[in-house]
Amino acid sequence: MDFSGLSEHSLEACRARETLDRVAEKWTVMVIALLGDRTKRFGELKRECVGISQRMLTVTLRGLERDGLVVRTVYPEIPPRVEYTLTKLGRTMLEALEPIIVWTESHGDEIDAARAAYDHRTSPEE
Amino acid sequence: MDFSGLSEHSLEACRARETLDRVAEKWTVMVIALLGDRTKRFGELKRECVGISQRMLTVTLRGLERDGLVVRTVYPEIPPRVEYTLTKLGRTMLEALEPIIVWTESHGDEIDAARAAYDHRTSPEE
């Protein structure tokens, strides 16, 4: 594992953080993961992204489209139908995301435990 | 690659997102990566995290300590010396982070290009 690019060159690091901001955008990872299955419609994503607002789904999808991670296809029908699909770039990103997604799923408990222990140490009262 | 856990169970997905929020915290990834080299002092991290404020470095490190990803060691000297080290859990997280860090470094240009093309399509004026 070589992180010299990150730790030695601040420019590289800044660049990485810049791109990571996109990953960090609250709903990005979930939307990308949901589209990993297959092409989906707007309403479908909205249903599966529990808790997301209509506005944020739109904003997130626009951002992903802008970054070339997702393609948006509009079918001129009534009622309208819009489908979203991962691009090739989007799929490589999902692959790169997989380890950290798996990590969060398998280490969530450890973090909760560490957090509880920390909170108990710092404020044992109550 | 199986993301059925993410796409089929919204609870799992929520859980993952919750943990990912921590990863998303503006400086988390950079600090973790910088500590990947070796144990470092507060001032050292501050110098290497170009652009971070003193406050945010403190806040970030406290969060990481709380989550059991980093250990904080205070040496009772004058002037004070405080060192930060990745825990075992922290190192596994860094490993899981590596692919996406590498991805951002190697696909930054593609994203920039896609973005420029998108912006040109939607607002060609100027």
Place this chain on the structure above:
DNA sequence: CAGGATCCCTGCCGATACTG
């Protein structure tokens, strides 16, 4: 040196209402 405490402002994001 390594922070704690304050002030303050920006922009993220949710809620709501409206449209092709």
Place this chain on the structure above:
DNA sequence: CAGTATCGGCAGGGATCCTG
């Protein structure tokens, strides 16, 4: 159905000043 537009709260985070 799949958006756009608008308003508003509030928390993330920067700048600054102070301390053991």
